[in-house]
Each structure stands twice: as C-alpha cells, then as structure tokens.
Amino acid sequence: MLLKPKQKLVFIGDSVTDCDRAKPHGEGLFQALGNGYVSIVDAFLQSSYPELGIRVVNKGTSGNTVRDLTDRWEEDVIEQKPDWLSVMIGINDVWRQYDSPMQIEQHVYIEEYKDKLTELVVRSRKNTENIVLMTPFFIEPNNQDAMRNTMDQYGEVVKAIANEHDCIFVNTQEAFNKVLEDLYPASIAWDRVHPNQTGHAVLAKAFLRAIEFDWQK
C-alpha cells in the first residue's frame, strides 16, 4: 500500500469523477464524494485502513475537458496541496468531436490535449509527490469504431506523459476491455460513457491496484 498516514488524495476529472459530488467542495459527510468510483475507492480505503486517516477529496466536474481543468487548476488542485493527485480527463475532449461535429469550438484536438495535460502535470509536480494518470475510455469493444479509435489515441498520450513525468499510469480502457469480452456495453452504460456501479467498480479496482491496495486487509 503506497499511501502513508494522514495523506491527502485529490481526484479531478469530468462527470465520471463528479457523480453528483458536493459543490463547491467534495469532501466529508453526507455522500459528499458522489456516487462513483471515487466513493468506492474512499470506502475501501477507510474500511480497510482506518488507522491511516487518509483524506479523500473529489474535484470532478461534469462536462469538463482539459481546458476546463486548466482554468481551475490553481484553485481546485494546487491550493488543495494534495499528497496524491489522480487525474482522469479527455472523454469530453473527444466526445464533442463526435456528438457535436459542427460546434468545433468545443472540440479539444489531440495536440492541445497533450500540451495542456502535460502543463498541468508539470505545475503539480512541484508540490505533489504522487500523481496518478488515468486514461479516458469509451465502453465500446470495437476498436475500429471511430470514437473508440480516437479515444485510444488520447489514452496513448496519457501513457506517454505518465512515462515521461514519472506518474503512476492506470489504463482504464484496458480494464473495461476485459469486462467487455463477456458483457455488452449497454449493460454497463447506455451511452457507452457514464457507467453504472459495475463500471465504477472496474475503475475503482484499477485505481486501487495501482496504489497497491491490500485486499486481504
């Protein structure tokens, strides 16, 4: 288990991270962490390692792209002074290219995505020792599908940045691919993006394995 006593872990991302968390600050009582993978991660951390006193904060916001993260990085990440930071962004960057093809000002193409995400990692590197980068994903098993194909390329960008900047890398698309061998996408997410609890368990397990969570504890 990589987390140390009293450490603070901040999650940031889009609607998959948000999941109806408390606003403006996603921390504390009354399901403030939302009802997605962040909540599952926290529940397992607290119940398996109650002695550690890990502090989990959810800063995901629905509809965000990497541009939106850039706008709020100072307030929502830097000022939080996290010991651990987990970033999962890019789904909307890609999705808008496919569901709103004419509204091009909403598209974040791959070069901009790469530049902005790199910049965010660099900015946080100074104060945050541990950064986890999770790929965006599309719950579609056909990798010839146009949007899945683009999403895979954005995932490659995440992988490259993680390697270069010494982050922990979590390949969420790969985690979903394994489940999609047995399950059709519609049983996890009607729109192939917003997962039900099964999909959030896929994400939570991928994250917990990456931080070497001990399931037997």
Place this chain on the structure above:
Amino acid sequence: MLLKPKQKLVFIGDSVTDCDRAKPHGEGLFQALGNGYVSIVDAFLQSSYPELGIRVVNKGTSGNTVRDLTDRWEEDVIEQKPDWLSVMIGINDVWRQYDSPMQIEQHVYIEEYKDKLTELVVRSRKNTENIVLMTPFFIEPNNQDAMRNTMDQYGEVVKAIANEHDCIFVNTQEAFNKVLEDLYPASIAWDRVHPNQTGHAVLAKAFLRAIEFDWQK
C-alpha cells in the same frame, strides 16, 4: 468463489439492505439495487466475474423486522426461487425497544425473533441450497451500552441458527468492531445504524469473503 454460473442471489433485510432500491422489484438497470452494500457486492461480482452471469436481486425494505419478513416471505423470497439467499434482519426488532420504549407492540423480543427467523430458514431450506445469515449490528464500540448489548444477544441467536441449519454465517458486528478501533461511530453513521459508504464497504467485504470472492481476479 462459491457462486456458480447463472445463479440467482437474493438479499433480504431492512433499511440497511434496502437503501432506496427500486420498488416493488429491486433488480436491473438504473441503480435498481439501491446504493448500499448490495450494490457494492453486485458491482464487484459483475466486474470480476462477468463470465458467470450472476443475477442479484434486492428485496430489503426499510423499517422491517423479522415479523415483516414473515409476512412477505412467500412472495419476496420463495417465489424468487433463489439459488443463494442472504438475510440480515434484527436491527429494528431491537431498536424499537430503545427509541420507542412505550410502544411495546412494535418490539420483537428475542424469543419471537429466534422462532420466526428459524422458521424462515426452514421454509427456504427446501428450495435454496445456499443461505447466508448476517447478524444485525449496532455501530457502538461500548459493549456495555444497553442497545449494543441486546444487539449482541440477537447476533448470538443468528449464529446459533446458522450453525444448526448449515448456513454461511457473517458476523457484521465483529467486522464493524475492528473498524471502530480506529474510527468514532459518528464518522460512519450519525445514528449508529445507517452507515455511509465506508460502513457499506465493511458489510460488502464481509459478505464477499464469506462467499470466497477472489479479489485478485
């Protein structure tokens, strides 16, 4: 892992099981299993064993005592023809004795509790191969507390029935006790009964261990 392909697993109980599940039938899309331990159990079963096609149904109802279960056992349990059945009941049987001391017709004392729960197990034994009995619990570390003390006695009854009728036994109180060594009750449940996600993770893990779930899968 004790569950076999295509098996059906029914949960029954009170508000801790219910957790805003779909009514009248707690199964299927759109968070129909509620947002408590049943949902976590299902999410881990589906994401770790997608090839099994396990079918999970939530039949918990808020406020129920063992008397209420008796009234609806035929329709909500027998007619479901479950391969696996999990029962967690007794919290309200005890709680009403402490929060509504004058309304004695709402109290279910320990002899009636034992008789009725035994009868339910016997009725289901004919058609259901696997029965899991989970103890009721009170998220209070002081075992000299009057209500905690009573709850422990009801837990002993559950244990005895499980032994006698060859059920899998899950000691939820014990699972909570371990966490309570480090956490104060109010951080898990303001009323010491309805847990937050941390508490539901305690319950889900206790159940999953009992069915020999493989966390590495």
Place this chain on the structure above:
Amino acid sequence: MLLKPKQKLVFIGDSVTDCDRAKPHGEGLFQALGNGYVSIVDAFLQSSYPELGIRVVNKGTSGNTVRDLTDRWEEDVIEQKPDWLSVMIGINDVWRQYDSPMQIEQHVYIEEYKDKLTELVVRSRKNTENIVLMTPFFIEPNNQDAMRNTMDQYGEVVKAIANEHDCIFVNTQEAFNKVLEDLYPASIAWDRVHPNQTGHAVLAKAFLRAIEFDWQK
C-alpha cells in the same frame, strides 16, 4: 398519395413512437401526438393535405415489446377501427437481451417475435385495409456489432411478414444507414436508440415516402 379523405391512421409501437404522447389516448390538441416522428408525419399531412381531413392517432407506449402489443391489441388497435395502421416494434425485444442479459424473462427471442407479430397482422387484416410495417433499428453503423446484428435479423422477419401479408414495408435501418455514412451515432442518439429530431425526420420521411406523399403539394 395513398391516403383517402377522412381516413384514420393509427401508429403503434414503443418509446420511439410514444415520445410523450397524451395518455390514454394520443390524439388531438396540445401536442397529444407526442414529439417524435408521428407528430412530424401528422404535421406534414395536415399542412399539405388539409382538404383530406386525415385523422392520426398515436398509440405507442414506452418500453413495449411485441408481447405488450399483443396484450393491448384489441383495445388500442382493433377498437380504433383504423383505415391505416403503422407498426414499429422490436427494439426492446432485442435490447433487453443486451442491456439486461440475466433477466431472461424480459427477452423476446426471434421465434416468439415472428409468431406474435404475424398474429397481430392477421388479426388486423380483417378490418384494416392498409398496414405499414416498419423495421426496428439500431443507430450503429457497424453491422458486426452484436446488437445491430440481432436487430437486422428482426428486421428481416418484419420484411418477410410484410411480403407474405401484403403490407407496406418500411426499412428504417436502411434509412438510418444512409445518414450514418456522414454522421456518427452519438450526434443522433446518445444511447443509439432514442433519436433526436434529425432521427425522427429520418423515420418520418421514410414513412411519408412509403405512402407516396407529394412533397411539392
């Protein structure tokens, strides 16, 4: 234009037909026909052929399969005594096999689908001169996708019944395929089933062409 003065045209189907129509009777003022393709068909009939006095009724109901149509055929179709009847059913018959794979009692497999739909056509043949059969569809361009593939087979069943029973046949999947050469599915329907107005225009145009609507009128 095949419709004659004062004729009555009844549409029946699932949520794609329903589109929030008035209940229990979808006819008349205040957007009673819903906001989908039925409404567009009616608006074009009334505005282009006001002298005909065509009467349009929407009897679609969300979530329906061919089983549900069978249950309400007498009241919702036969008793309406339509001159024209349009049926589009089958999406939920297929979808439940893919989004709820364990709840097999909700699946309507192809043999049952064929038998029930044939029976409905035969029952209405006696009193209704003109029957239009529209295929179910899945807004997915990849015909190797499992659900699209199944949907195509159900579409073939519809075609065969139309041929055998002298109905007008509308291939909605083909109509969507043409549009999907230029548009990604997410721009028409996030869940690839419930279309936006563009998708409903695809359906309305396919229907209007089948009844030889004169666009220049």
Place this chain on the structure above:
Amino acid sequence: MLLKPKQKLVFIGDSVTDCDRAKPHGEGLFQALGNGYVSIVDAFLQSSYPELGIRVVNKGTSGNTVRDLTDRWEEDVIEQKPDWLSVMIGINDVWRQYDSPMQIEQHVYIEEYKDKLTELVVRSRKNTENIVLMTPFFIEPNNQDAMRNTMDQYGEVVKAIANEHDCIFVNTQEAFNKVLEDLYPASIAWDRVHPNQTGHAVLAKAFLRAIEFDWQK
C-alpha cells in the same frame, strides 16, 4: 439547394421562433433548437444533407418586437457571424396594439417597424451574404379583421425591404392562407398566433422551399 458545406444559419425572431429553445445559446444537443419550425428545418437539413454539416442556431426570444432585436443584434446576430440569417419579426409589434390598447409604449407602429428592420438588414448585410426575411402572420382568414389587416401591412413592409436589400422573401401569411381554406384557425392555434406542429410545418416548408431544398434527396 442554396446552402453550402459548413455554412452557419442563424434564426432570430419572437416566440414563434423561440419555442422553448436553450438559453442563452440555442444550439446543439438535447432539443436546444426548441420545438418549432427551426427544429423542423434543422432536422430536415441534417437528415437530407448530412454531408453538408450545416450549423443551425436559434436566437428567437419570446415576446420580442423589432425594438428588442435592435437591442441585442450585435451580440445575438453580428457576433455569430452567420453565413445565412433568417428574420421573422413583427407579430408582437402589432399584437400589443390589439390586446393591450392602452399600453401604448408597448406598441411599435409601422414607421418605426420599417426603419428599425431596415437598419438591422443594413447592419448585417456587410458580413452576411444570405438574408431571409419572413413576414409576420396572423392565423385569421378574414382579411377585414382589424389585426389581420394591420399584419398584412407589416408584411408589405417586409416585402419591400426584401426587394430593396436583395433578401430572400418568405410570405408566411400567404402560406397560412392556403391552409386556412380548409382548416379553421382554432385547429392550428387557439390564440391565432402560436401554431401547433401543423402550423410550424407550414412555416418550415415555406422556408425550405425558399432555400431550394430538394425533398427527393
């Protein structure tokens, strides 16, 4: 078909254009274009010419007169940089003279109407190649009716401006008159102003014909 690939088409007007569009910007997913003629026009453009990628924006606002358009022309029209602009205004300019005769500050008389509308066309002419001017209308067949009579005069003003400034002219009153030969006004609009879908189809068809839409495509 007069529209070219990737062109942007902006509609502006009053409640007949608005029809519950998204605010502040009427474009994109989730029925953002409202449920009136703009939505029908868009649905036919996208479904018949998906390869063109036409971008449609709805800037109609309920209750507006030509005065209100003047106030928001810079932000809602000029800044949009449309290739095509469609304007339908004047109903409220006239209506207030008849339903609120004492509140004269709400009346926009014909001279002011002519001046302001001319000014708007002139302002947009510099940047927008194609301007469509649609007349206001009153769904009343009796042209001796006082309000209908006034509305006809405003329609004449629109025609004159269109001629002078080389705009495409759409005579919506004429389009309604044809339908009113067979239908009583109350079957299209209870208040003779806000049409149902039949009335919006009249408007959409008149617009689509003006831009030489190919119905056979």
Place this chain on the structure above:
Amino acid sequence: MLLKPKQKLVFIGDSVTDCDRAKPHGEGLFQALGNGYVSIVDAFLQSSYPELGIRVVNKGTSGNTVRDLTDRWEEDVIEQKPDWLSVMIGINDVWRQYDSPMQIEQHVYIEEYKDKLTELVVRSRKNTENIVLMTPFFIEPNNQDAMRNTMDQYGEVVKAIANEHDCIFVNTQEAFNKVLEDLYPASIAWDRVHPNQTGHAVLAKAFLRAIEFDWQK
C-alpha cells in the same frame, strides 16, 4: 330584485363557469366559487343584500358539453334542490367542431344540443321555480366567422327553449357584442373563449340585470 331570502342559486356550465372552483362542491370559504362571473355575482349579492342570506353554488366543469351535463344532472343539479338555476352551456359543443374537426365523436350538433338542453330544463322544472338560460358565446365581432355563426344558431336554440319553458333568458353574445364595438377580442380573451375579468364582468352584469339586481342598494 327577484331573489328571496334564504334562496339557493346554482350555476352550472363549462370552464367559463368553473374557473377553478372547489371540487367536488363549489361553495363556501376560500374562493370556492372560482374566479369567474359566478364569484362576481355572489360578491355583489352578498355585499348588497347581506340580509337575504342567498346561497350560491358553482357546479361548472371545464370542457363540458350538454352531454356531460346530462350525465351529472341528477347529482349536481336535482339533488341540490335549487330555488334558482342558471345554465350556460354550448361553447364546447360548437368549439370541438372547429378545433378538432376530425374527432367527430366529440361534436354535439344542434339537434342533439336542442333535445338534451330541453330535456334538462324539463327535468328541473318540477322542483326549481326559477331557471335562467344564458346563451353560449364567441368573443368574435365578425358574425360571418364560421364558428361565431354556428354559435349564434345555438344561441337561438337557447332563446327558443327559454321562451317555450318560461325561463329567464340572458343573451351573453349580445352583451359581448356591445363591448366588441370598442375593444378588439384579444384584449378580452386570447382564445376568444376564456374571458379575463372584463369579460366576466360582462357576464355578471348581464346576469344581475336579468334578476333585477338593484345597483344603488
């Protein structure tokens, strides 16, 4: 003033009478008489003749035709044992012919209207000494308008029945015509049927004059 101490006056009719009255019984405190002409009549009776103790009951129901009155005449009129009865019906009988021309089962043509209204008057004649028949109306000054023309014919029927059966006759159309010399219909009722308070004052004054109300009292 024709009303005597302690007499009971029942109004029956459609939405113009109903005006959001209390259901099922329109009498008593808290604006139970609705907000239309019935309420104005009652307010003037009570404030000018407080010593009489007149009892006013509103039994109007939105959407009613003479057919609906027939169905509920026993319960809503006969059982009330009114000393005075006021009937204003027929607007919907005519309106449906014009706003829903294809739904002919909703039309009440003039012969049926005459027969049914006559029958109702005859049934009430035995127990109710004073019957007031008010014509239906259409707030449209052009008597060549198709619906206005039909409404006038129904008004003639009411007049004939009143003469033959010795009822007090109130010509509401005539009362509105006088006001329409100066006011355009839209300033009284957007749909030319449901009046604002000015229109209800027209109706209330016509009724009060018919019962020889003393305005100077």
Place this chain on the structure above:
Amino acid sequence: MLLKPKQKLVFIGDSVTDCDRAKPHGEGLFQALGNGYVSIVDAFLQSSYPELGIRVVNKGTSGNTVRDLTDRWEEDVIEQKPDWLSVMIGINDVWRQYDSPMQIEQHVYIEEYKDKLTELVVRSRKNTENIVLMTPFFIEPNNQDAMRNTMDQYGEVVKAIANEHDCIFVNTQEAFNKVLEDLYPASIAWDRVHPNQTGHAVLAKAFLRAIEFDWQK
C-alpha cells in the same frame, strides 16, 4: 362619471390592494391587476366604458405601511404620471401595534402617519389632478375593540387630509359597517383584514360610487 377618455388611474396600498398583482408592474394581461378590488374596479370600467380606454395600474405591495409608500413614491407614483391616484394605507401601521406589540420599530403611530400621508398627497398634487383617499379599515363591528378604535382614529386622519387637500374621500370602514349589520366578520375575512370577494366588492362599490360610475350603462 368623473373619468375622462385615455386617463390613467393608479392604485397604491398594502396587501388588500396588492392581491397577488404582477411584479414589478401591475398592469396588463394575465390578471396582472391581482384578484382584489382593483381588478373588480377595472373590470367594471372596461366593460361599462370600453370607449374610454381607461388605463388602470396596481402598485399595492403586501405588508406596506405609509413609511414604505414614502420610500417608493417617486418610482411607483410620481413616475407613473397618473391622472387619477387612489391611496389606501394604514392597516399595517395599526395592526403591528396589536399583533407585534414588542417590536415597536414596526409601529407607525398616528402623528407620523398623518405627517407622511400628508406629505405624499402634497407631492402628488402637483402632477395629479384627481386623488382618492380611502380609509384603512378593520372588519370588526365592535367599535370599542382596541384595534378597531385605533383604526377609526387613523380613518379620521384620512378624512381630514382629504378635506384639506381637496381629495375625493372614501370611507371604507363605513361601507363595511353596513354589511356587518347582517354578516359576522368571519364570513368576510378570517383575520378581519384580508377580505374575500364579498369584501372586495364592498371596496370596489365604494370606490366606483365615489367616481360617479353609472351602473346602468
């Protein structure tokens, strides 16, 4: 009839005047004048004198005392430039002394009342030819009742100001007293302040008589 063609009549006061009028401006369609005496006055003016085109505006605000009127007199009265102005204020000035005896900062005692009301009349005198002053009232027949007694004194102040400043005087208390000879207060107003429609008719008739309204017209 004292009002002349095209004149504007503004009512100002407290909740008895307000009666849920449109905010911020109480004029025009959709019951903007509220549902109290102002609405009745307007309805009778428009229906009996449609040729005059009288413009009625309601500026009553619930809970107001003469202090509140002073604060908003410029905007709500002077800027309206009324030809006629009707003021009814004072109920809350007195009522707070009786229902909130300890909150003395909410009490407006008789000297302040007299000074402020006089000042308002003087300010409006310059631009408004016709001012109607209506007394406050308390629907209590016992003039020895403490609050009724105080209200009578405020009414005397109103009378004196009207005399001195040449205003039309309306004694609403006297109008109510006449009705209270036959009706118990609870049948007009449960709290003896907010009247039902009978009470509002009392007020409307008193006002209409003061302006020499011709009831026979």
Place this chain on the structure above:
Amino acid sequence: MLLKPKQKLVFIGDSVTDCDRAKPHGEGLFQALGNGYVSIVDAFLQSSYPELGIRVVNKGTSGNTVRDLTDRWEEDVIEQKPDWLSVMIGINDVWRQYDSPMQIEQHVYIEEYKDKLTELVVRSRKNTENIVLMTPFFIEPNNQDAMRNTMDQYGEVVKAIANEHDCIFVNTQEAFNKVLEDLYPASIAWDRVHPNQTGHAVLAKAFLRAIEFDWQK
C-alpha cells in the same frame, strides 16, 4: 401528579389538537404528536417524569366537530383503550354558524352538541377511568361578541357534562381570558382560533395543572 406508570393518554379534538400530527396514528418519533399543546404536554411529561413511561397519543383531526368524533369514536378512542382521555371539541361546531351562515347543514347547534358529547363520554366511561373535558374557546376578550357568546354557552355545556359524569374539567376560555387582559388577540392568533406557541402554552399549562403536574420535579 395523577398519572400512574405506563398509563396511556389519548387526546382527541379538532385542528387545535391536530397541529399537523402524523396520520393515521399520532404517536412516536419524528414529531408525530404535531406541534401544538399535545406536543408540549408530552414533552413536559417525558422530561419531568421519565420514570413513568407515559404513552401519549394524538387523535385530533382538523375541521372536526362533535359529529365527526362520533363517527370515528370506536376506532380512534375505544380501540385505543386509553387510561386517560382528553377531549376538546366544539370550535368548528360554533364557527361554521358564523363563517358559513348559509351552509346550515354544517352547523352543530347546542342541543345536538350536548347530546353527542354526552353520548361519547358515556361510551368511554366503561373502559376509561380518567376523562378530561376541555372547553372550546374563542380568543376574543369581548364577551358580547356574537361568536364568543355562543362559544361560552358551549363551554357551559362542557362544564355541566363534566360535573354530571365525573370528568376533570379544564376551562380553556378562562385561561385565555387571563392572558387577554394584557395581550390583544391578534398577537396570539390572527383568526382568533388557531393559536401560536404562546396560545398552545396556555392550553398545555391548563391541562398540566388539571392533572396536578409537579413543575418543580
């Protein structure tokens, strides 16, 4: 203190007793006793005599007269088997005579009131040892007021029945009269019937004194 350990005390009456209690059964957690005098009585009994375990039930229902109590006496009183019963009824019996003078079928005159209340006491006498009769009241200091005068007569009836049938008598009017020497009615109840918390304290104290509650305990 007259109440003994484990005794059950049932309150019945109208809206003053009801005060938004839980329906159908007014007992237990979550403010089930409503927010009036019954709740205050219970709170003082439980906090001063926690060792007694007194059980309090609220069966008041808004709008009730003694007729309504008669209809539900078996179910709401007899079946409850109370050791103590408190009845306060009559306000609506009198009030309807004054606020709805023409609706005479809603009036319960004094003879009927006396007969019905006597009958209820007799029926309960067999099973209930202790009966408290509270007078109805009217928060009006002027005993020449018509409604107050009538209410006093009903109070006399209550007194007579209490004497004859050996009940504890509580004169609520007298209790209010004392307070009304210093407070104007509007500061306790705007409608002189439904008291605020001060008025409910008056009622609670009168009741508690009648059962010899020890305030020093």
Place this chain on the structure above:
Amino acid sequence: MLLKPKQKLVFIGDSVTDCDRAKPHGEGLFQALGNGYVSIVDAFLQSSYPELGIRVVNKGTSGNTVRDLTDRWEEDVIEQKPDWLSVMIGINDVWRQYDSPMQIEQHVYIEEYKDKLTELVVRSRKNTENIVLMTPFFIEPNNQDAMRNTMDQYGEVVKAIANEHDCIFVNTQEAFNKVLEDLYPASIAWDRVHPNQTGHAVLAKAFLRAIEFDWQK
C-alpha cells in the same frame, strides 16, 4: 423572576438553538423563533407574564462553532442591544473532531474555544447586564465515551468562564443526565445531538429555572 418589563432577550448558538427560525431575523409572528427550546421559553414567558412584554430574539444558526459566532457577534448580538443574552455553543466544535476526523481545519480545540468564548463574553459585558451561559451537551450517558468525555471538558470551560465573568450558568449536560437515567438516548435524539421536543423541554426548563421563572404564575 429575574426579567424586568420590556426587556429584550437574545439567544445565540448552533442548530439546537436555530431549529428552523426565520432568517435573517428570528423574531415575531409565524413561528419565527423556530421549533426548539427558544420557542418553548418564549411561549411560557408570554403566557405566564403577558404583562411584562418580554421581547425574545433567536439568532441561532445551524452548524455554527464559536468561530462563527465571533464572525457575526457585532451584527447579531451587539447591535441587538439585548438586556439578556443566552449563549449555547460548542457542540459542533467537538463533533467535527469525531465525525470528520481528517478535516482538521473544521475542529475547534479547547484552547481556542476557551479564548474565543471568553472574548465574546467580555465584548458583550459592556452593554448587556445579564448573560446566561449554557454548556454544550451530548445525549450519551456513558461518560467514558470519547466524544462525551470531550464535551464534558468543554462544559467545564463554560462553567469557569461563567464564574469568572459573573454569568448565570446552565448545566445542560447535567439536565440531560438526569433524564438519561430512565430514557435511552435514541428516544430523545437519533444522532445524540438534535433533540426531539422532550429534549427541548429539558433545555427550556433548565433555562427557565435559571431565570427564576415562577411556574405557579
């Protein structure tokens, strides 16, 4: 009785004081004092001493700690110029340490609590003659419970400040302890903090005794 005629009594504190009081000012009609102990105290003061005209104001705010009081002391206490001030604060200062152990910025430890509370008393001492300090409490009978133990220490601080600064001291914990000898905590407060009416009666009685309220009056 220590309070004198016309004195003003202000209560300040957290949710136990707040109890849904009117915002921003908790005084006057319509249950503005909330539904907790403040309302009971006021109701008894007004009903037993109506001649005194005591003015009670509730300034409690849910969730407040002594830090929040410091922030709003000037506006909510000093500017009120109370003759009497009652302060009950500290529950949240302690609770957050136990229900949100990781969010340390929300914890108010005992030194800060002592300093801030002392400062507030000193600031008010100049203008307010009478100050009542009520201890915070925890409705838990086990004084070895961690949170109860901490709360007792904060109570000791209150006692010391009261002694030093000549305030009236109310030991609410002691008042609850007495009741807890007979009642289990859950019957007073499910979360052991927010009491039902029984608990608020405990608080109100403790306060009233401290000000030498005469229960026999």
